[in-house]
Amino acid sequence: MTKKRSICLFILFTIILVISLVACFVNFTYPLTINSNYFTYSNFISNLRLGQDISNSLRITYRTQSPEDGNYNQLLNSTIDDLTQILQSAGYTDVTISTYGEDAIVMNVANLLSKENSDDIINLVGNPASISFSLTTNPDEAIITRQDIDTVEATDYYDTTVGEHLYYVSIKFKDSKKDYIAEQTKNGGNIYIFFGNEQFTTMDMGTTGIENGYIYINSDLFTSKQVATNYANRIKTGMLPLELTKLDSAIITPTYGVGANLFLLIAMCVLLLVGFVYLIVKYNHFGLLACFNLLFYVVFGLFFLQSIPLVNINFAGIVAMALAFIIAMETLNTIIKSAKAHYNNEAKLPVAFKLSYKENLFNVLMSNILFALVGLICLFMPVLSVKSFGWVMFVLSLLNMFTSLVLMRLFTKMYLGINSQDGKKLNFHKGGKNA
Amino acid sequence: MLKRDFSKSGVEYLSKNKIAIILLAAILLIGTILSIVVGMPTNFELAPHSEFSISINEEQRKNIQTYANSVKSILDSYEAKYDSYSIYDEGDNTKLVIRYLSPLSDSNQERVNNAVVEQLKVDASAVSGHVTVGKIARDMDYVYTIVAILLMVLIASIFAFARYNGASAMAIIIASLVSSWLYLSIFAILRLKIGMSIFALMIILNALIIYSSLMLFERMKNTNWLFNSNFDSAISDANKYNFKRNTFIAIALAVVGLVFILFVPSPLKLVSLNIIYLAVVMLFATLYVVPFVWSMCITHCKPRKAKPTKE
Numbered sequence: 001m002t003k004k005r006s007i008c009l010f011i012l013f014t015i016i017l018v019i020s021l022v023a024c025f026v027n028f029t030y031p032l033t034i035n036s037n038y039f040t041y042s043n044f045i046s047n048l049r050l051g052q053d054i055s056n057s058l059r060i061t062y063r064t065q066s067p068e069d070g071n072y073n074q075l076l077n078s079t080i081d082d083l084t085q086i087l088q089s090a091g092y093t094d095v096t097i098s099t100y101g102e103d104a105i106v107m108n109v110a111n112l113l114s115k116e117n118s119d120d121i122i123n124l125v126g127n128p129a130s131i132s133f134s135l136t137t138n139p140d141e142a143i144i145t146r147q148d149i150d151t152v153e154a155t156d157y158y159d160t161t162v163g164e165h166l167y168y169v170s171i172k173f174k175d176s177k178k179d180y181i182a183e184q185t186k187n188g189g190n191i192y193i194f195f196g197n198e199q200f201t202t203m204d205m206g207t208t209g210i211e212n213g214y215i216y217i218n219s220d221l222f223t224s225k226q227v228a229t230n231y232a233n234r235i236k237t238g239m240l241p242l243e244l245t246k247l248d249s250a251i252i253t254p255t256y257g258v259g260a261n262l263f264l265l266i267a268m269c270v271l272l273l274v275g276f277v278y279l280i281v282k283y284n285h286f287g288l289l290a291c292f293n294l295l296f297y298v299v300f301g302l303f304f305l306q307s308i309p310l311v312n313i314n315f316a317g318i319v320a321m322a323l324a325f326i327i328a329m330e331t332l333n334t335i336i337k338s339a340k341a342h343y344n345n346e347a348k349l350p351v352a353f354k355l356s357y358k359e360n361l362f363n364v365l366m367s368n369i370l371f372a373l374v375g376l377i378c379l380f381m382p383v384l385s386v387k388s389f390g391w392v393m394f395v396l397s398l399l400n401m402f403t404s405l406v407l408m409r410l411f412t413k414m415y416l417g418i419n420s421q422d423g424k425k426l427n428f429h430k431g432g433k434n435a
Numbered sequence: 436m437l438k439r440d441f442s443k444s445g446v447e448y449l450s451k452n453k454i455a456i457i458l459l460a461a462i463l464l465i466g467t468i469l470s471i472v473v474g475m476p477t478n479f480e481l482a483p484h485s486e487f488s489i490s491i492n493e494e495q496r497k498n499i500q501t502y503a504n505s506v507k508s509i510l511d512s513y514e515a516k517y518d519s520y521s522i523y524d525e526g527d528n529t530k531l532v533i534r535y536l537s538p539l540s541d542s543n544q545e546r547v548n549n550a551v552v553e554q555l556k557v558d559a560s561a562v563s564g565h566v567t568v569g570k571i572a573r574d575m576d577y578v579y580t581i582v583a584i585l586l587m588v589l590i591a592s593i594f595a596f597a598r599y600n601g602a603s604a605m606a607i608i609i610a611s612l613v614s615s616w617l618y619l620s621i622f623a624i625l626r627l628k629i630g631m632s633i634f635a636l637m638i639i640l641n642a643l644i645i646y647s648s649l650m651l652f653e654r655m656k657n658t659n660w661l662f663n664s665n666f667d668s669a670i671s672d673a674n675k676y677n678f679k680r681n682t683f684i685a686i687a688l689a690v691v692g693l694v695f696i697l698f699v700p701s702p703l704k705l706v707s708l709n710i711i712y713l714a715v716v717m718l719f720a721t722l723y724v725v726p727f728v729w730s731m732c733i734t735h736c737k738p739r740k741a742k743p744t745k746e
Binding site: 270274315327329330362363367374378380385393 | 688697
């Protein structure tokens with residue numbers, strides 16, 4: 001690579017890096033826009049979904065009603081599982097539900113970005129009364145109760161005649177009831193759906209119909225899969241195995257105190273700074289290059305962590321970030337050390353780096369695949385903190401392979417276009433002590 | 436000061452440092468006995484606990500630590516094992532929530548309430564009585580984490596067996612088991628309560644031990660140790676390389692722990708301290724346990740045939 005081309009590429013990458021860092025850390029209103037509410041850019045950091053240990057959460061306390069028959073503990077566990085699943089499919093990944101006293105449960109939902117989030121959750125699961133279907137407006141004359149419903153799903157299909165996706169909610173009834181419902185609704189008419197005594201919606205059976213024990217609800221309001229999923233989730237709240245009564249709800253501050261996320265951000269910045277100082281002091285120009293590469297690693301890492309919907313960052317996730325950063329630093333350290341050893345053995349700089357990358361290819365791949373595997377195993381664990389650790393480890397290990405083997409190699413080539421002779425600028429010395 | 440002589444193999448080194456072996460065995464033994472007889476101390480994440488809450492005002496919030504300590508001393512006098520406190524903001528009210536592990540009887544609870552009202556001069560209605568709360572983590576949560584660790588070790592040892600030899604696989608398994616138990620033993624001996632964060636840190640510990648071991652074996656493979664009958668020189672060379680790498684990782688981890696201790700809020704400081712402890716255990720396991728087990732097992736392994744060298 002020629003010197004001129006190298007300099008041009010460095011300038012280009014620096015511009016990209018500066019723009020990426022702005023995207024990472026700065027919120028701004030798009031220029032030349034009038035309504036700032038709709039045209040505000042929100043940075044990667046604020047888009048990260050945080051766990052309840054470091055962000056505000058909504059706490060709802062419910063009283064459970066013991067069933068006359070059936071195993072209370074078993075039903076309680078199923079209710080907790082169902083509530084968790086409903087909230088997770090609504091996009092709230094950090095949900096903790098624990099038993100409270102003899103007949104109560106406490107649910108904590110973290111990462112409340114706004115007041116609307118808590119209102120949405122309260123609308124969804126705030127008053128989970130039992131669902132029932134009636135042919136009249138009187139809920140006491142219900143022909144279907146929650147025990148008669150098997151599953152509720154939100155699905156979509158591509159309508160070729162209209163040329164667009166249509167979304168609907170399917171309710172499957174248990175075998176014992178499907179013929180009965182078909183019989184009851186064969187002449188059309190309305191079915192009224194109730195939550196407790198409150199009417200939720202009405203379905204015209206003339207247009208809706210029952211097919212193989214399924215009712216398909218289609219509405220113009222279902223403009224996306226998420227809207228249909230929210231509707232299905234609302235119905236699922238009426239099918240919880242135990243009846244729940246809301247005792248109270250409140251927005252509570254993070255478990256680790258107000259400002260925990262700010263403190264952790266400062267801690268991570270200090271860690272980055274310490275790492276950068278170490279690399280620059282030890283390897284001079286190449287230390288700078290490694291820092292340049294690590295900044296790209298940080299930017300890409302934050303981008304992916306905020307883009308993947310299931311990633312939830314709690315304290316374990318932050319520790320995983322710190323660990324991943326150490327591994328990334330260690331990877332670069334190993335590559336530079338190995339190049340230094342070859343240079344000491346009288347190899348020229350380009351040859352030394354070529355040999356070093358070749359030599360360390362397997363090590364870098366193996367170690368990062370190992371950490372990605374560790375992350376993958378953690379993903380299947382039901383514990384939220386372990387899952388958070390797993391996601392961060394998995395994403396950042398895969399990313400480290402790319403940045404250290406592809407990006408760093410490119411930066412090395414660019415640097416060698418500018419300086420391919422003087423090892424002293426990298427703190428390399430011919431015939432010096434081997435690494 | 437304990438100095439590592441890299442010209443000696445693990446067996447040779449440890450046989451000359453019997454005190455280190457005896458000390459390690461004693462730690463593991465005491466930890467094992469305590470955890471079996473008395474049980475591992477667990478925090479509110481893993482054990483049913485009670486909650487005791489008091490509404491406090493802004494002024495009291497400024498002196499929250501003193502306030503929490505006063506409640507702690509009251510709880511201590513009723514033999515309730517104090518665990519932690521946290522502050523919840525609920526709109527205009529701020530609640531100080533004290534968690535403790537031994538649920539009090541109802542009569543004692545009333546006395547505690549009266550003592551709090553009397554000593555802290557709060558409105559009687561601001562104190563709400565205790566309620567027994569279930570575990571925050573589910574019964575199987577920590578079991579799943581242990582399964583994750585075992586799975587990780589198993590995959591790594593199979594890989595090590597396939598690529599290197601049985602001694603390498605054995606070294607990974609033993610080092611993981613010993614270091615995990617050593618890590619937990621200290622908690623058993625010092626009666627420090629463990630929560631889910633300790634299990635999460637154990638995943639990191641094992642991942643680092645596996646990583647470091649594989650790097651060590653890869654180095655030995657690259658220096659043709661497999662075709663060399665002089666295992667001692669092979670491991671001493673690899674150990675030099677291992678020492679630099681592991682010290683780097685351990686120091687970096689310790690820096691992470693220190694930085695966290697300096698900047699994170701007080702409930703996280705203990706976890707940050709655990710990260711430094713993790714660095715020490717990791718260094719011990721990778722510098723001593725892995726080479727030691729490998730040196731012991733290698734004599735029972737069949738040497739592999741050398742690959743034809745490329746022209």
